[in-house]
Amino acid sequence: MQASRPEARPTMRTHDVDQELVDAATEVARTRCRGDRHTMAAAARAADGRIVTGVNAYHFTGGPCAELVVVGTAAAQGAYDLKTIVAVGDRDRGVVPPCGRCRQALLDYFPALEVVVATPDGLRAVPVSGLLPHTYVWADHQLDAPSQS
Numbered sequence: 001m002q003a004s005r006p007e008a009r010p011t012m013r014t015h016d017v018d019q020e021l022v023d024a025a026t027e028v029a030r031t032r033c034r035g036d037r038h039t040m041a042a043a044a045r046a047a048d049g050r051i052v053t054g055v056n057a058y059h060f061t062g063g064p065c066a067e068l069v070v071v072g073t074a075a076a077q078g079a080y081d082l083k084t085i086v087a088v089g090d091r092d093r094g095v096v097p098p099c100g101r102c103r104q105a106l107l108d109y110f111p112a113l114e115v116v117v118a119t120p121d122g123l124r125a126v127p128v129s130g131l132l133p134h135t136y137v138w139a140d141h142q143l144d145a146p147s148q149s
Helices: 019-032 065-076 102-108
Strands: 040-046 052-055 082-089 114-119 122-127
Touching: 019 040, 019 052, 019 082, 040 065, 052 065, 065 082, 065 102
Parallel strands: 082 114
Antiparallel strands: 040 052, 040 082, 114 122
């Protein structure tokens, strides 16, 4: 009889979770998300330690997600280097991973960003590049100068 082998799990480097950041996003989701226009909150930690928060602006045309609102809000406050981000759903939905569009934008803006996600083992902070296997980095595919015909 063959011994059963444990199921292989993909390896992804994880880090301790910034609980203050999760709490900030959770509080914004609880107190500021109302109705169907604002259903997600996000919080990001800037390199200088500040926490920047925002909520999505849902619209049938695909308004901005909470993570992208935070990127713009951070820039408006002079925080151009975000280290960690988390999104939380309203109505006690907890931590929600970024959508594909946000994953790509976050990777392009902040390649070293950590993203807090829910896993079967609890919350984990993972590299944004780990959320996009075989990533496409927009900057890597731009021409340095226009071609001459």
